[in-house]
Amino acid sequence: MRDKIVYALGLAAALVIAWNTYAISQLPDEVQQGAVFKIIFFHVPVAITAMIFAAVALIASVLFLITRKFQFDALAVAVTEVGLAFLAANLVTGSLWGRQIWGIWWTWDARLTSALVCWLLYAGYLMLRRAIEEPTQRATFAAVFSIFAFLDVPIVVFSIKWWRTQHPQPVFWGGGSFPPDWSRHFLYNMLAMVALGVVLAAVRYSQEESQREIDSLRRMAHAF
Amino acid sequence: MRFFHQVYVIAAKDLRAELRTKEAINAALAFALVILLMFSFAFDPQEETTREISGGLLWIVFAFAGTLVLNRSFAREQPNDCLDALIAAPIPPAALYLGKVAANFLLVLAVEMVSLPVFGIFYNVRWTAQFPELMLVVALGTWALTVIGTFFSALTVNIRLREVMLPMLTYPILVPALMGAMLLTSGLVMGKPIGPESAVWLRLLIGFDAIFTAVSVLLVETVLVG
Amino acid sequence: MSVVAVDGVWKFYGDYAALRDVRLEAAAGSCLALIGRNGAGKTTLLRTIAGFSRPGRGQVRIFGQEPRQAEARRRMGFIGHGIAVYDELSALENLVLFARLYGLADPRRAALEWLERTGLERVRNGLVREFSRGMRQRLAVARAFLHEPSVLILDEPFTALDDRAIAVLQRLLREALASGKTILMSTHQLREALDLASHVALLNRGQVAFQGAATPEMVSDPGYVYARYGEA
Numbered sequence: 301m302r303d304k305i306v307y308a309l310g311l312a313a314a315l316v317i318a319w320n321t322y323a324i325s326q327l328p329d330e331v332q333q334g335a336v337f338k339i340i341f342f343h344v345p346v347a348i349t350a351m352i353f354a355a356v357a358l359i360a361s362v363l364f365l366i367t368r369k370f371q372f373d374a375l376a377v378a379v380t381e382v383g384l385a386f387l388a389a390n391l392v393t394g395s396l397w398g399r400q401i402w403g404i405w406w407t408w409d410a411r412l413t414s415a416l417v418c419w420l421l422y423a424g425y426l427m428l429r430r431a432i433e434e435p436t437q438r439a440t441f442a443a444v445f446s447i448f449a450f451l452d453v454p455i456v457v458f459s460i461k462w463w464r465t466q467h468p469q470p471v472f473w474g475g476g477s478f479p480p481d482w483s484r485h486f487l488y489n490m491l492a493m494v495a496l497g498v499v500l501a502a503v504r505y506s507q508e509e510s511q512r513e514i515d516s517l518r519r520m521a522h523a524f
Numbered sequence: 525m526r527f528f529h530q531v532y533v534i535a536a537k538d539l540r541a542e543l544r545t546k547e548a549i550n551a552a553l554a555f556a557l558v559i560l561l562m563f564s565f566a567f568d569p570q571e572e573t574t575r576e577i578s579g580g581l582l583w584i585v586f587a588f589a590g591t592l593v594l595n596r597s598f599a600r601e602q603p604n605d606c607l608d609a610l611i612a613a614p615i616p617p618a619a620l621y622l623g624k625v626a627a628n629f630l631l632v633l634a635v636e637m638v639s640l641p642v643f644g645i646f647y648n649v650r651w652t653a654q655f656p657e658l659m660l661v662v663a664l665g666t667w668a669l670t671v672i673g674t675f676f677s678a679l680t681v682n683i684r685l686r687e688v689m690l691p692m693l694t695y696p697i698l699v700p701a702l703m704g705a706m707l708l709t710s711g712l713v714m715g716k717p718i719g720p721e722s723a724v725w726l727r728l729l730i731g732f733d734a735i736f737t738a739v740s741v742l743l744v745e746t747v748l749v750g
Numbered sequence: 751m752s753v754v755a756v757d758g759v760w761k762f763y764g765d766y767a768a769l770r771d772v773r774l775e776a777a778a779g780s781c782l783a784l785i786g787r788n789g790a791g792k793t794t795l796l797r798t799i800a801g802f803s804r805p806g807r808g809q810v811r812i813f814g815q816e817p818r819q820a821e822a823r824r825r826m827g828f829i830g831h832g833i834a835v836y837d838e839l840s841a842l843e844n845l846v847l848f849a850r851l852y853g854l855a856d857p858r859r860a861a862l863e864w865l866e867r868t869g870l871e872r873v874r875n876g877l878v879r880e881f882s883r884g885m886r887q888r889l890a891v892a893r894a895f896l897h898e899p900s901v902l903i904l905d906e907p908f909t910a911l912d913d914r915a916i917a918v919l920q921r922l923l924r925e926a927l928a929s930g931k932t933i934l935m936s937t938h939q940l941r942e943a944l945d946l947a948s949h950v951a952l953l954n955r956g957q958v959a960f961q962g963a964a965t966p967e968m969v970s971d972p973g974y975v976y977a978r979y980g981e982a
Contacts, residue, residue, distance in 0.1 A: 365746060368806070370764070420696040427692060431683045435764030441679055444743050445693065448672075451739060452697050459700035459728055463707070466721065516765030526853075533850045541838040544877075605832025609893065612800060613851040614823040749802065749818065 303506075310499035316492040324485050336400040341486055343393040345493040346386040347415065353383030353497060354422070358450040361443035370512060373439035376446060377429060378504035380422055382497050387419050410464040414457045421449040421456075435512065530615045534623025535630075541600060542631060548596040549631055556589040556639045564646055574647045579710030583702055585639055587669060590632040591691050594673035597624050598681040607681075607748075617745040621674065628670040636662055653715040661712065664729040665705030671733065672697055675740040678747050697736075704728045753778050753901055753932040754799060758808035761794055761956075768794045769805070770956045776932050776949070778900075781923070783943040783964070784936040785975065786953035792936040793831075793905055795953065799934065800828045800903045812901055824852060827899035829907050833890035837879035841870050841889050844878065845896055852897035864892040868918055884912035891919055901932045908939040916942065944969045952979050 324338050357380045364372035394412050399405050406412070428445055432438035542548055563581055567574070574581075601607035610620055644651050651658070673694050680689045695702075704725035711722050718726060752775040761769035768791050776782045784792050797803055799810050801817030815822040828834075835844040842861055849857030865871045868888040878886060887910070894902065902923070908916055923933060923946055937943040944950070944964060952960040952975050960979035967974050 417696055417699050424693045424696055428679075428683075428689065431680075431685055431689055433684075436762065440746060441683075444679065444747055447743065448697055448736075448739065451735065452700070455700045455728075455732060455735075459703055462724055462728075463703060466707075512764060516763075519763065519766040530851065533847065537836075537839075537847050540843070541836055544838045603832075603837060605830055605834050606836055608802060608828065608830050608832065609834035609848065610851075611802060612823060612826065612828050613848065614820040614853065615851055616820075749804070 306499055306502045309495055313492045313495035313499060316488055317496070320485055320488045320492065324489075327482065327485070334400075336397055339393050339397050341489050342493075343390060343397065345486070345490040346393070347390040348490065349493045349497045350383045350387040350390060352494065353379045353386070353501070354418075354450060354453065357383065357422075357446055361446035364439055364443045368436075370435070370439060371509070373443065374505050374508040374512070375501075376443065377426075377508055378501045380425055380446070381504055382501045384419065384422050384426070385500075386493070386497060387415060387422070390415055391419060408464075410461050413464075414460045417456050417460070418453055421452060425449060435515065527616065527619055530619040531623040531626060534610075534615075534620055535626040538597070538600070538624055538627035539630065542596070542627070548593045549635065552589040552592040552632075552635045553638060555592055556585050556635055557642060559585045559588060560639065560643055560646055574649055575714045576710055578643070578647075578649065578651070578713040579706035579708065582639070582643060582709055582713075583665065583706045585643075586632070586636050586666070587695065587698070587702060588691075589635050589639070590666070590669050590673065591694070593628055593631045593635070594670065594677050594694075595687055595690055597628050597674050597677040599677070599686070602681065611748055617748050618741045620748070621678070621741065621744040624677075625670050625674045628674050629666060632666050632670055633663070636666065649713065651713045654712040654717050657718055658709065658712045661705055661708045661726070661729070664726075664733055665701060665709075667733050668698060668701035668705075668729065668736065669694075671737050671740055675744065675747070678744065701729055701732045704732070752776055753813060754934060755811040756795075756799060756808070757811070759795075759798060759805040759810060760807040761791075761798055761803070762806040767806075768956050769798065771808070772953075772956070772958055774951060774958060774961065776934055778932055779927060779930045780948045781927055781933040781935065781946050782949045782951060783940075783947035784934065784951050784953060785938075785940065785943075786936075786959075790953040791956040792953055794956075796903050796905050796934065796936055797830070800826060824897065825900040827894040827897065827902045829890055829894045829902075829904045831905060833878075833886050833893075835878055835886070835889050835893055838877065840875045840877055841865060841881075841892075842874040844889065845892060848893050848896055854897060860896060864896050867895075867922070868892040869914070883910070884915045887911050887915040888918055891915070891922065895922060895926075899931070902926060902934070904933065904935040906936055906938060908937060908942045920946065940973075950975060952976070954979075 320341075324341050327338070357376050360372045360376035360379060364370075364376060391412065394409075394415070395405050398407060398409075398412075425442060425445055429438055429442050432441060560581075567577075598607070601610065611617070640651060643649065673690070676690055676693050680686045680693070683689060708718065708722055708725050708729075711718070716722075754774070754776040756772055756774040759769055759772045760767055772795060774782070774795075784795065786792050794803075798805050799812070799817065801810075801823065810817050812822040812826060817823070817826070835841075836847075839847070842858075842865065845861035845864060846857045849860045854860045862871070862874070865874050868891055870885060870888055870892065873881065873885065878889065881889070891907075894904075907919060911919065920942065927933065927946065927948075933946070935943060935947070947964045950960070950962065950964050950968060951958055960975060
């Protein structure tokens, strides 16, 4: 039953995104930047989704450390992985946008740089998990690292912003106007992205739970 | 008071053991000198350019060489299961942790104090212009490096690929502190004192140090005793 | 009240239970020999009792306290698989270090005394990395006894000891028992252990298969307990 709900939600999200993308492509091109400006409909929602998921990961990590229930560890890793994928989408869309507008694939723009550092932080979380065999230790250490990473995120964002304020560079985007009736489409995409993220995280979560069960059965089988 | 005595005992033990073998500190010093040498091939610096990038250069040297010291920090407790004995002793895990941070701080600082004059000689740069302020920045930046690095040394001590995991986890977390230290150092080496504009980086460093020292002290028991 | 009380302890690695509902008690002045085949969970159990890891369920009490509390740690001595002394320090430096960590009033005097009791006073300034295996083991014993613990938790202490070290350890353990200290010891060397043990517990697949006083039959035929209560 739960699976059916998850798949239905995923289908709904995909349909909304598809329809919305069509609707967006029908909108007039933006004055200064042309058609590529519409990438903002994807670039920003994936970033916001990633941020939401980072917060969920923090809560799951703290709850794991308090309760020691592995469901929270599974939630933390599922949400972090999906958030990392969304953050990567943010980096890619940002890079494509820059290539179109400025002709370069990357610049050390404040937001892109922050996104990159945050991506590295949470990639470290996944690397750490991979390096620890024993499930309880893995969950505990990963949870501790997740707390460090989340605390660092605002410090990273602010420090990079101040850096770019003191050593300004052309801002990658910004500028370009956003007519009010476009907000509707933005909102649809935002909700659909979050829904898509939830679906992916749910799938990953149940996969993680199954993996845990298999691992412990294997351990039991080999123990004696 | 007793707490600080325990921190002192642990720090003294680490320093005595390290100074007897000098493994980590020799490796770190050699590594620092090699990096400084290789940078001189990469750039053909005029004095002015070098001073502008000095912050970045120096802190890359400090961070990379420092990792060699930090890796040893909890790794030295492994050979005879010494970590068990330290955890079993009636000292707070925070004292164990801070003792190691203190020892690492002094060791990394020693490497830095040797690297600075070598940097000045290799690149013909007068770095002593704002000496007290430079020392303050070096101390704050080194504290950030050792607080995070020692904690992650505990985290990675018995996992796979420890030598790779430690820098991979530490450097992203340190980005704000390294950035602040680099910018401040470049300014100071160029002879400019810390003004109102760069003071924000000093505040960032102090805030970073305070926050992450507190968080590390709170979470170290979870990592050591699970 | 028992000195060591293990009540309904489960220890999980992921979902796998290494210890299942373990209940054990040890009274003051008793010596419990924990036996069982490899993989039964002896080391896991002793380390959980000593406070190195937390049980998933149930609780451990040493003198009525949790093992991680400072008072319990002060009164406990542990010998594990490693010798837990530093190779780069001398024997004396090692013992002074631990004496300080345990808050002893005169660390140096206590260290010298225990070096003498374990026959290491002549090499007290020698670095541990130059010691022979037997000397290293004796120093490990000195470290564990240094702070006069009331509870000793020993994980296979006789394994890989030379004869002199075995003799030293047996003498010290006997003295400890005579003065009312409590010992929990896991072992494969049944004969040496049953020489000292007042109680025996058999651990099988993480569960306590047998627990009771050591009987003459056990001492004369150490395999008796395995045959009767364990799996073949």
